Structure formats: structure tokens, C-alpha cells
Amino acid sequence: MLSLAHEDVLLAAHANDWRDALNQAADALVAGGRATPAYREGLLAREAQSSTYLGQGIAIPHGTPDSREAVLATGVRVLQFPQGVEWHDGNRVFLVVTIAAQSDEHLDILRSLTRVLDREGVSERLASATTAEQILAELGREVIPPRLDADTVLCGFPARDRDELVLAGAARLRQAGCVGDGFLTAMLQTEPNALGQGIWLVQSRQDVSQPALSVVTPEKALDTRHGRINAVACLALDADGGQHRVLLERLLTLLEDGVGERLPGLSTSALLARLLGESSTAQLASVTLLNAHGLHARPAKQLVQAARDAGESFGIIPSLRLEQGEGGIVSAASLTKVLGLGARRGQTLVFSANGEDARANQAALDAMVAAVKAGLGESVEPLMDQRPEASAPDAQPASDKVAAPEADSVVPAVGASPGMAIAPCWVMYQPRFLYEARSDAGAEHEAQRLASGIQTAREQLQELVNRAEGAEMAEILSMHEEMLGDPELFAAARESLEEGHSAEAAWWSAIDSAARAQENLADRLLAERAADLRDVGRRVLGVLTDTPLPSAPETPHVLVTEDIGPSDVARLDTSRVRGLVTALGGATSHSAILARSLGIPAVVGAGPSVLAIADGSELIVDGERGRVSVMPSASRRARAEEAIAGHEQRQAAAWETRMAPAITRDGHQVEVVANLGNTAHAGDAVERGAEGVGLLRTEFVFMAHPQAPDLATQTAQYGEALDALDGRPLVARTLDVGGDKPLPYWPLPREDNPFLGLRGIRLALTRPEVLETQVRALLMAAGSRPIRLMFPMVKDLAELRAARAIVERVRSELDAAHEAEHGQPLMRDVQVGVMIEIPSAALTAASIAPEVDFFSVGTNDLTQYTLAIDRGHATLSAQADGLHPAVLRLIEMTVAAAHAHGAWVGVCGELASDDQAVGVLVGLGVDELSVSSRQIPLVKARVRELDLTMAREQARVALAQPTSEDVRSALDSLIEQNAQSHPRQEEQV
Known part of the structure; x- marks a missing residue:
């Protein structure tokens, strides 16, 4: 990436017009050994295509792709014009950042400069600077962006009064790392202001490390001695009073749209969309970004071009935001704004279109989603956790890429449940759930289907709870049943239904989003609990698509699978399942806990090679040492049989003397x-x-x-x-x-x-x-x-x-x-x-x-x-x-x-x-x-x-x-x- 140094800055320049400024910039690059004189024509040609004015008195002239042959070495020169130069687009420029780049490196420096644009008074400070250090400090000063995202918005909080909502909002900001304990104290000492429509605002500068806005809504509107309360907003003000203004403007958009009375019924994603300025009538489309390095220069250019093409073809240029709320809503046709989002692999991009022609809107959105899925000019790989459809029963994806272990080899794993077992294996793959992504039957019809499917799944889980062996299993399965009753999951799915998705697609989108949010908490225990969400999600999909569950052999076997949900463990026939081997998972997952409670020898985290083992191959599962012996030799098998026999005898004898x-x-x-x-x-x-x-x-x-x-x-x-x-x-x-x-x-x-x-x-x-x-x-x-x-x-x-x-x-x-x-x-x-x-x-x-x-x-x-x-x-x-x-x-x-x-x-x-x-x-x-x-x-x-x-x-x-x-x-x-x-x-x- 390009960087700026002291020697790159030229102070107190003067130019008669923008061409003169451009010539001086070209001369500076030539004098610094960065380009030949021919690069000057490239700078002029680029300005002829479109202005390189960036904003806040800054222009960033650079050559066209055809002029790259004139670049000798990548470099930057910064020219200060204290009196300003009238640029050809009518803007006044005080700083020219001229770039000689042999590839698309100019986009990297452009992205870093977009941070400068959000600060007030930047152009004046750049014009009045008297040293190179002042220029570099202004351009390089880290700007802490204001925070408003899914982590600072809380919907349906069970509060009984205004103070509880204030505390919840302040705690949300502290948990997000934006404020300290002093902010919470200040919140309790500050009287909230009524903004109208039942929206209240309380704000403070005390103990603020990042300007941020939290918005908390109650389960239902509260009628208190203060008046009606539909939402409470906590605003963490920054020191100079500039960065938080955009947050206040976003809060005021709720009043402009008149949605105050409807706030208690909105989901987090819907409220966040309203705060970010997204119209309630906008058509939406979401897609996961798969590019390895996110929306960096090249894929961002491809996305912007796709947006411009959509504008020409369908008469509508979509807007773009991150589902997490970072960066607000930007035009998908603005390269600087798209780069400024800083979208990373795995994040969800949300495109919106609000034109009068619904079909044109949808066509434009479909084009954007297709462009992102195609990789935006790059080769992309799917996320490991992105499985809207599970593998088909007869599919063996691992065998295509990973060879099966050799005969008489030992595969290391993590011991999850002690004991040893010998039996032929059965490799279980999750069923493939086939369904249409969209439905013409209408949101209400699909919502009824989804509600019915969830109810059936809850009844299935209740039956498993009643048959459960042991308190731990019953407790975990009961938790699964409670997950299915989570109103947030249904609300998230309902939003997708309103956008025309089928019950299946809407449900899995809600499950997948919730699971990925759980996994992003950077905690092993919580990440493994995300597997529980996917487990209950698959159960509902099975009901909706009438997909039968995999049928296990009638004979004793070792179950081998990629991962296994607790409800799958609960269905295991312990008279036939001798052992359990999973490619993924950890010793603290609910599946491992349940395996231990059932006394089934189990190992987890054995790696993808075990999924390539042919059905019927004999395995030895050692749950204590954490290893799997594949197609063991006669001598290894004999030692295992002797060990198992000895272990059974020891267990019986140990039980008899357990009180000694x-x-x-x-x-x-x-x-x-x-x-x-x-x-x-x-x-x-x-x-x-x-x-x-x-x-x-x-x-x-x-x-x-x-x-x-x-x-x-x-x-x-x-x-x-x-x-x-x-x-x-x-x-x-x-x-x-x-x-x-x-x-x-x-x-x-x-x-x-x-x-x-x-x-x-x-x-x-x-x-x-x-x-x-x-x-x-x-x-x-x-x-x-x-x-x-x-x-x-x-x-x-x-x-x-x-x-x-x-x-x-x-x-x-x-x-x-x-x-x-x-x-x-x-x-x-x-x-x-x-x-x-x-x-x-x-x-x-x-x-x-x-x-x-x-x-x-x-x-x-x-x-x-x-x-x-x-x-x-x-x-x-x-x-x-x-x-x-x-x-x-x-x-x-x-x-x-x-x-x-x-x-x-x-x-x-x-x-x-x-x-x-x-x-x-x-x-x-x-x-x-x-x-x-x-x-x-x-x-x-x-x-x-x-x-x-x-x-x-x-x-x-x-x-x-x-x-x-x-x-x-x-x-x-x-x-x-x-x-x-x-x-x-x-x-x-």
C-alpha cells in the first residue's frame, strides 16, 4: 500500500488554474524519479474522464491505465495550495495528492483518505498548515468512526420504566467498548429529553472512548409518569462535538418517517435499517461477501461498475449497507463510499432499491447479488459455516478433496467420551433440503407454514425430552425447544417473508445469521453453541420440506459424521451405536456432553479424512486417548478386544467396590x-x-x-x-x-x-x-x-x-x-x-x-x-x-x-x-x-x-x-x- 513521508510534501505552492496545478504535480513526480514526462498526459486524460476531486479541498489526480508505462516507481507527491485552485468541476482545491501507481494502488490511498472527509474544518487546516508534519498529521490522524450497529441496538427489552431502558442502552454501549462506567453513572444523573412520538434522548460526554448511539425499545409501549415511551436513545458524545452529529441525524430520521409509534414492534434489523435511512418501502436483497480480502480496491471497482450498469439498464442505482450497521447507507455507484464501508469476508451486504418500478428495482438488486456471488472479478470460496443446504445423503464432499486414512492407521482426535469400541462404520451425511428460495404464495401463507413447521418441530423435541436418558440430555433438548420459541428468530424470518422469500429460505437465513453472530463472539463455548442453533434450524427445515432423516443400519456400528446435533445424539439407539466419531467439534460441545451422559465412546475433531472412509470399514474408537484406528490389523484388533474385555471387567469390579x-x-x-x-x-x-x-x-x-x-x-x-x-x-x-x-x-x-x-x-x-x-x-x-x-x-x-x-x-x-x-x-x-x-x-x-x-x-x-x-x-x-x-x-x-x-x-x-x-x-x-x-x-x-x-x-x-x-x-x-x-x-x- 502507498504511504506518505515528509519528503513527499511540497508546501506553499501557487497555480493559476487547475491545469497549472496538474503540471506542477506531474513535475514533482518526474523530479522524484517516479514517472517520465509522458505521465503528464495520463493525468490530463484521467481528469477528462471525470474529476478526481475527493472532497474537503482535496484532489487526487492519477493516470489512466494506459499511462502506467510512464510510471518508473510507485510513489506519491502532495502539493499544498494555500490560496486554493479552482478545479474544473467548480470545487476549490487546497491539497493535491498526486499518485503514480503501476497497478490499482491509488485506490488504497484513496480509501485511507476517505476517513479525512468526515472531519469538519479539514480544508481550512490543510490550507493554513505551515509544516509538512501538520499536513501528514491531518491526513494520517486516526478518526474513530461513530458507532451504530446491531450491537448497539436492542429491541423488545423487558423494561418496566424509563430508567431501565436508559441503563440497558448505556450498558449496550459499554459492552460494545464505546464507553466506560462513568458514562453509566452520567446516564442515571441526566434527565432524558422527549423528542416526540414517544422517543427519548439522553446524552453525555463523560467516559466516552468512541462516539456511539444505542437505541432500546420496550416489549410494548410504556405509559409512565413521564409520558409515552416507545424508545430510549443513549448518545455518547465525542470530545469535539463533530462525529456524533451524524448519529443524531440518524435518530431524527425516525421522527421524519413518523415511525415512533411502531418502534416497539420492530425487530433489530428493521429498526437499524430505519436508523440508517433506509425507506420502509425499499426493496431489499442480501448477499454474503466471499472475497478473501473483502471489498478492497479491485472487487470494489467491479461492484461499482455493476451498480452503474444497473442504473443504465434498469433506471435505478441500488444503495448499499452492511447488515451489521457499520458505515451507514451509501450509493453502490460511489467508489469512495463503497471502499469506506470496509466490508470484510463473511459480512452480509444489503442492497436496497426504492424506485417506482418494483420489477426494475428487483432486477437491479438481482444483478448486484449475482455480481457479488460471482466474486467481483476474483475467485472466491464459500464460507465453512455457510450451508443453506446440507449435503445430500449420497454426497461425499470430503472424499473429493481428502483421501481416506490408510488401512491400520491411527487418526488423532479429541477424546470426548471415554471408553473403547470396535465396529463397522456408517458415515452419516445430513440430508439435502431442497426448496425454492422465493414464493409467490404471499407472506401470510408462508408465515403460517413456518409457524406450523416450528410447532411440529417443538412437538418432536418434546417427545425426545420425554424419552431422554438422564437430566443433562433432557435439559439440553428443552433448551432447543425454547430456541424454537424465540420471537427474535421468527421476527427475523418474517422480515425475509415480507421480501418474498419462502418459509424455508427465510427460516434458514434467520438461523444462519443468528449462528454466525454467536460464532463471532470469539468464545469456544459460545461458538460451539451455534451448532445447537443450526441443529434446531435443520429440524424445522426437515418438517417444511418433508425430508426424511438418515436411516441408520440395524446392525451395531460406529457413527461417523461431520458434526452432530444434540437432537441427533438423543435419537441414537445405544443398543446399536457402539461409538461416535465427528470430523468437527470440541470436547465441550453439547454433542460431546450428551455422548458422555449416554456412555458412548466418542472422539471429535478427527478431521475431514474420516468422512472419506467407506461404509462398513471397521474402526476402533478410543475415547480416552482420543484416536481412531481405521481397518485395524489382526494384532491391533486383538489388543483392542482384550482391552475392551478388561475394561468391562474392571467396570463391573469397580462398581462393586465403589464405596471403598x-x-x-x-x-x-x-x-x-x-x-x-x-x-x-x-x-x-x-x-x-x-x-x-x-x-x-x-x-x-x-x-x-x-x-x-x-x-x-x-x-x-x-x-x-x-x-x-x-x-x-x-x-x-x-x-x-x-x-x-x-x-x-x-x-x-x-x-x-x-x-x-x-x-x-x-x-x-x-x-x-x-x-x-x-x-x-x-x-x-x-x-x-x-x-x-x-x-x-x-x-x-x-x-x-x-x-x-x-x-x-x-x-x-x-x-x-x-x-x-x-x-x-x-x-x-x-x-x-x-x-x-x-x-x-x-x-x-x-x-x-x-x-x-x-x-x-x-x-x-x-x-x-x-x-x-x-x-x-x-x-x-x-x-x-x-x-x-x-x-x-x-x-x-x-x-x-x-x-x-x-x-x-x-x-x-x-x-x-x-x-x-x-x-x-x-x-x-x-x-x-x-x-x-x-x-x-x-x-x-x-x-x-x-x-x-x-x-x-x-x-x-x-x-x-x-x-x-x-x-x-x-x-x-x-x-x-x-x-x-x-x-x-x-x-x-
């Missing part, structure tokens, strides 16, 4: 406890042999309510688990939410990397009253029963001390109150600890240990932070192995520091139930293993098979290896060597 303690052969005891996501499951954990709870994820209490749960609610919930434990200890992790797991009533700014952002104890300490209430509830629920308070995401001693101070203060208040009421102190059994999940906490464990009672190592996060691998990454997740020696070294340091100060150490991540890792962890000195309830009997049995000397040798060998692969291989060899003296050894499959 986990004591090694030489008398060393390790506590085996349960990880719980809900207090309701505590009784089941005890039934499976849990000696307590090593991790209660308390955020379930907060996520289950529309507002922060009060003291009584939390006390009752925690008491339920303590009652079921009947005196066994409970480790409760305090609220662990943040940018990656947001709460609807606790708005947070968007973060580029929420896993490294405001979450866990960092977030809790910003609202100490919330943490204090939770601590109080936990202590009150426990009474004299054993309670362990654990703080998540602690990075160092300072955070621990801040959190512990709250615990000590609350405990003192409760103890004083108890003694005053009962005349004697309450003998509490309270311990305080931290999760070791950030490497800095492990590295400084020696300084933290004197001030805690315990550490609990969260190996899931500790592994991804240590190895810099997102466990949900489609390509790398298989490498995020907690048995990596770097992770083990951090655990070793943590144990040594804790034991030196009398503290104990637990492990509550997935590594604690890894069959190969149990011995290593015991050998490292870990005192407690906290695992899923289903794994408790087996983990206890595994501990009983060890002796401490053997475990310490496993730890020593593991720490000496360079990679996790080497660790697992060395452990296998060590176990094989001990096979004679210690039976129950399973060979690697």
Missing part, C-alpha cells in the same frame, strides 16, 4: 471426589462412591436466573448439595463468568480474547458485593459442615488477598451474629483455596501457599494457557494434552509448594480421569482427584492398582520426556515392563 476408599497397595490414600455442574447431581455422585465434591461450578445458579440470585436463593441451592453430601466436604468454586461466559444481566465490553480477559476472580473483584453475597450464602448454607471456598483464575497473591479479605470479613460478621443469638460460637469447618489454572499461579505457588489451605489444579485451562492451544481449535485441539511435560512440571511445582506449607492439592480437570495420568498424578503427590461422577468407580479402582513407588517412577519417567506423545509412549512401555508383577495392563491400541 482409594488406597494404593502400600497404604497411600487418595481422595476421589466429584465435579458437579449442578447441586441436584450431588446425590448421584455419592451413590457412585464420591467422597465429596471437588468442584461445584456455582455459575449454574447465576445462569439459571434473569437477574443476580439473591442471598436466600443461593443459600437454598448450595444447601441442597450439602444435604446430599451428608457431611462430606464440598469445594465450591466462586462465580467464574466473564467475557467468554457472559451473564445477560452483567454486561461486559467485548474482548478480542475473552479467555485472557475480564473473567473469574478478576471480574468478581470489580463487583465485590456480588462475591460477598455468594460467600455469605455458602457459609450460611454450610453452617458447621465442611465447606471449601475456591477462587478461579487467580494469577498471583494480590488477587487472593483481596478475595480472602472478603471471606474473613463475612465470616466474622456471621460468627458474631451466631454467637449473639445462640450464646456460643459456631465451629465452622471452612478452608480457602485457589484454582491453579494460570501458569503464573503455578510458578509463584510458593508465595501463595502460606495463605491458602489448598490448591486445585484446573488442568483444562492450565494446559491451553501453557501450550498456547485452544482446546476447541479444530486443528490443534488434539495436541492440547495435559500429559505434556511442561504441564506436569507446573503441577509438580504446585504440589511441592503446597506440601511445604501444609496445604493439600487436588486436580479437577479432565486429566484427573485420564487412565494413563492417574498414576503420574499420584506419583507427583496429588492428594485429591476430582472427576465426573461416572468416572469415580474406575478412578478409585485405578488408584488401588498402584503402589506409591510405581506411581513415583511413572511421574519421574513422564517428567523426563520432551513431548506429550513421548510421555504416553514411555508410560505404555513402563506399564508393559511391570505386567508380570502387576496384572491389569492394557496395551496401547
Whole structure:
């Protein structure tokens, strides 16, 4: 891209007319060795075609394509004319930015200069500048554009008064990163102004980092003591008072159009369109931009030419905006405006036409959509997540591009559900939903079809809920049923129906948009939940198109598929499905969770090659190690059969002895406890042999309510688990939410990397009253029963001390109150600890240990932070192995520091139930293993098979290896060597 330097600027030039200015500009390029004198003719020829006046007193003359032969080297010269030059189009020019470019590089500098045009007084400052630095500073000064998009608009907010709407609007701006806490305070102290038609405006400059406008509408119009309220707008003013004016103008367009009374009924997209100036009568067409680098110079030129062609052919030039609302509405025939949108791959372009001839409008829109789909002069690839139609049952797209794994090969994946299975495979492809994109039956008819289809799908899901095996499955399927009742989805589809789309096309457009918005939240957990949206979307499509679901074989098989929705898992016949393999997905997806709840061995993220495996090919699925053996040899199969038989025997034996303690052969005891996501499951954990709870994820209490749960609610919930434990200890992790797991009533700014952002104890300490209430509830629920308070995401001693101070203060208040009421102190059994999940906490464990009672190592996060691998990454997740020696070294340091100060150490991540890792962890000195309830009997049995000397040798060998692969291989060899003296050894499959 072209850039400007000090030597490129020539000050205080004078010209008699625009030709004289152009000649001086050409001379400057020649003098700088950028062009030959012949380039002058190219500059004149370009002006003859159309003016290069850009705006704000700036012209950007450049040659024609034919004159590029006269360019010696790409370059720029900037000439300042303080007195101004009358340009041939009647505009006055103070700055000439002359470009010699050997390709279309001038469009890049043009795009950067369009930012200058929106600032007031630019031409005066350019004319009066006396140094090159002033010119460069003016041209290069970053302009923060005003913000009004889908993230700042909120429709149908369940508010009861004006103040709630104001707070919601201010919080929306803070979550978008436009304002800070000071802005929210100012909003509550500022009296809103009535603009008319039930629209209210409140504004402030306090704590504003980006000018922005949020508009919030209630579920229905509110009649309050202030008057009727149809919408509240919060305006964040910029310092110089210029950038926000365009936002105020957009707000006033609502009054001009007279839509105030209809605002509570509009969807977000419809309201945003009105704010951006789009007429309610305009015809619309949307298309996803697929160009790799977005609308950069070349495709932008193609799009502009298509718009101009449409104007000539159909008498209408469409307007253009981004569906997200960025950049407003621009003419599709204006290159500078189109470039200024900065459209990126994957964004949705919305074209509008408002001519009197509806057919001409539609023809123009169709031409624009066709041009974008054709690539605008570039070769384009479809988005991975853009599947308006699923693959046909007999289509095998992966086999065309990716070869199937070789016979007797092992495909690495991510272990999602433990266990091992051997069976022929059945590769399932989603059905192809065939439907017309548009319908002549009318919006009402299609809306009725869609409503009927959604109702049928909800009935199907309810039937699955009634047949569901286990609470987790019923809960997730119920959530799917609630998704189908989301009025926002139906409203978004209804907009497409009004534009003439069929029920199927409108529904999938709404689903796809919502799913992509979910995926754009940069969070693994939330991104995987987008798969749930697509799952319910496909279900409705199946009803609307009367498309039968794939029919599984009647014989036992391993199911192989690209990805699988929770409702697909719920339909699995566990008597026939021996194992599950998916090409995509992560270990935290709902599908993986349900597979674990059903006890089906499963691996996910195996890659596209597994989709090319021929039906009937035998597979071995190892859900613990995360691997798939394809068409195994006789010897590999025999080892797997032996391992499965041994595993089944061990399961039976482990269940019989599940209530016995986990004591090694030489008398060393390790506590085996349960990880719980809900207090309701505590009784089941005890039934499976849990000696307590090593991790209660308390955020379930907060996520289950529309507002922060009060003291009584939390006390009752925690008491339920303590009652079921009947005196066994409970480790409760305090609220662990943040940018990656947001709460609807606790708005947070968007973060580029929420896993490294405001979450866990960092977030809790910003609202100490919330943490204090939770601590109080936990202590009150426990009474004299054993309670362990654990703080998540602690990075160092300072955070621990801040959190512990709250615990000590609350405990003192409760103890004083108890003694005053009962005349004697309450003998509490309270311990305080931290999760070791950030490497800095492990590295400084020696300084933290004197001030805690315990550490609990969260190996899931500790592994991804240590190895810099997102466990949900489609390509790398298989490498995020907690048995990596770097992770083990951090655990070793943590144990040594804790034991030196009398503290104990637990492990509550997935590594604690890894069959190969149990011995290593015991050998490292870990005192407690906290695992899923289903794994408790087996983990206890595994501990009983060890002796401490053997475990310490496993730890020593593991720490000496360079990679996790080497660790697992060395452990296998060590176990094989001990096979004679210690039976129950399973060979690697």
C-alpha cells in the first residue's frame, strides 16, 4: 500500500488554474524519479474522464491505465495550495495528492483518505498548515468512526420504566467498548429529553472512548409518569462535538418517517435499517461477501461498475449497507463510499432499491447479488459455516478433496467420551433440503407454514425430552425447544417473508445469521453453541420440506459424521451405536456432553479424512486417548478386544467396590471426589462412591436466573448439595463468568480474547458485593459442615488477598451474629483455596501457599494457557494434552509448594480421569482427584492398582520426556515392563 513521508510534501505552492496545478504535480513526480514526462498526459486524460476531486479541498489526480508505462516507481507527491485552485468541476482545491501507481494502488490511498472527509474544518487546516508534519498529521490522524450497529441496538427489552431502558442502552454501549462506567453513572444523573412520538434522548460526554448511539425499545409501549415511551436513545458524545452529529441525524430520521409509534414492534434489523435511512418501502436483497480480502480496491471497482450498469439498464442505482450497521447507507455507484464501508469476508451486504418500478428495482438488486456471488472479478470460496443446504445423503464432499486414512492407521482426535469400541462404520451425511428460495404464495401463507413447521418441530423435541436418558440430555433438548420459541428468530424470518422469500429460505437465513453472530463472539463455548442453533434450524427445515432423516443400519456400528446435533445424539439407539466419531467439534460441545451422559465412546475433531472412509470399514474408537484406528490389523484388533474385555471387567469390579476408599497397595490414600455442574447431581455422585465434591461450578445458579440470585436463593441451592453430601466436604468454586461466559444481566465490553480477559476472580473483584453475597450464602448454607471456598483464575497473591479479605470479613460478621443469638460460637469447618489454572499461579505457588489451605489444579485451562492451544481449535485441539511435560512440571511445582506449607492439592480437570495420568498424578503427590461422577468407580479402582513407588517412577519417567506423545509412549512401555508383577495392563491400541 502507498504511504506518505515528509519528503513527499511540497508546501506553499501557487497555480493559476487547475491545469497549472496538474503540471506542477506531474513535475514533482518526474523530479522524484517516479514517472517520465509522458505521465503528464495520463493525468490530463484521467481528469477528462471525470474529476478526481475527493472532497474537503482535496484532489487526487492519477493516470489512466494506459499511462502506467510512464510510471518508473510507485510513489506519491502532495502539493499544498494555500490560496486554493479552482478545479474544473467548480470545487476549490487546497491539497493535491498526486499518485503514480503501476497497478490499482491509488485506490488504497484513496480509501485511507476517505476517513479525512468526515472531519469538519479539514480544508481550512490543510490550507493554513505551515509544516509538512501538520499536513501528514491531518491526513494520517486516526478518526474513530461513530458507532451504530446491531450491537448497539436492542429491541423488545423487558423494561418496566424509563430508567431501565436508559441503563440497558448505556450498558449496550459499554459492552460494545464505546464507553466506560462513568458514562453509566452520567446516564442515571441526566434527565432524558422527549423528542416526540414517544422517543427519548439522553446524552453525555463523560467516559466516552468512541462516539456511539444505542437505541432500546420496550416489549410494548410504556405509559409512565413521564409520558409515552416507545424508545430510549443513549448518545455518547465525542470530545469535539463533530462525529456524533451524524448519529443524531440518524435518530431524527425516525421522527421524519413518523415511525415512533411502531418502534416497539420492530425487530433489530428493521429498526437499524430505519436508523440508517433506509425507506420502509425499499426493496431489499442480501448477499454474503466471499472475497478473501473483502471489498478492497479491485472487487470494489467491479461492484461499482455493476451498480452503474444497473442504473443504465434498469433506471435505478441500488444503495448499499452492511447488515451489521457499520458505515451507514451509501450509493453502490460511489467508489469512495463503497471502499469506506470496509466490508470484510463473511459480512452480509444489503442492497436496497426504492424506485417506482418494483420489477426494475428487483432486477437491479438481482444483478448486484449475482455480481457479488460471482466474486467481483476474483475467485472466491464459500464460507465453512455457510450451508443453506446440507449435503445430500449420497454426497461425499470430503472424499473429493481428502483421501481416506490408510488401512491400520491411527487418526488423532479429541477424546470426548471415554471408553473403547470396535465396529463397522456408517458415515452419516445430513440430508439435502431442497426448496425454492422465493414464493409467490404471499407472506401470510408462508408465515403460517413456518409457524406450523416450528410447532411440529417443538412437538418432536418434546417427545425426545420425554424419552431422554438422564437430566443433562433432557435439559439440553428443552433448551432447543425454547430456541424454537424465540420471537427474535421468527421476527427475523418474517422480515425475509415480507421480501418474498419462502418459509424455508427465510427460516434458514434467520438461523444462519443468528449462528454466525454467536460464532463471532470469539468464545469456544459460545461458538460451539451455534451448532445447537443450526441443529434446531435443520429440524424445522426437515418438517417444511418433508425430508426424511438418515436411516441408520440395524446392525451395531460406529457413527461417523461431520458434526452432530444434540437432537441427533438423543435419537441414537445405544443398543446399536457402539461409538461416535465427528470430523468437527470440541470436547465441550453439547454433542460431546450428551455422548458422555449416554456412555458412548466418542472422539471429535478427527478431521475431514474420516468422512472419506467407506461404509462398513471397521474402526476402533478410543475415547480416552482420543484416536481412531481405521481397518485395524489382526494384532491391533486383538489388543483392542482384550482391552475392551478388561475394561468391562474392571467396570463391573469397580462398581462393586465403589464405596471403598482409594488406597494404593502400600497404604497411600487418595481422595476421589466429584465435579458437579449442578447441586441436584450431588446425590448421584455419592451413590457412585464420591467422597465429596471437588468442584461445584456455582455459575449454574447465576445462569439459571434473569437477574443476580439473591442471598436466600443461593443459600437454598448450595444447601441442597450439602444435604446430599451428608457431611462430606464440598469445594465450591466462586462465580467464574466473564467475557467468554457472559451473564445477560452483567454486561461486559467485548474482548478480542475473552479467555485472557475480564473473567473469574478478576471480574468478581470489580463487583465485590456480588462475591460477598455468594460467600455469605455458602457459609450460611454450610453452617458447621465442611465447606471449601475456591477462587478461579487467580494469577498471583494480590488477587487472593483481596478475595480472602472478603471471606474473613463475612465470616466474622456471621460468627458474631451466631454467637449473639445462640450464646456460643459456631465451629465452622471452612478452608480457602485457589484454582491453579494460570501458569503464573503455578510458578509463584510458593508465595501463595502460606495463605491458602489448598490448591486445585484446573488442568483444562492450565494446559491451553501453557501450550498456547485452544482446546476447541479444530486443528490443534488434539495436541492440547495435559500429559505434556511442561504441564506436569507446573503441577509438580504446585504440589511441592503446597506440601511445604501444609496445604493439600487436588486436580479437577479432565486429566484427573485420564487412565494413563492417574498414576503420574499420584506419583507427583496429588492428594485429591476430582472427576465426573461416572468416572469415580474406575478412578478409585485405578488408584488401588498402584503402589506409591510405581506411581513415583511413572511421574519421574513422564517428567523426563520432551513431548506429550513421548510421555504416553514411555508410560505404555513402563506399564508393559511391570505386567508380570502387576496384572491389569492394557496395551496401547
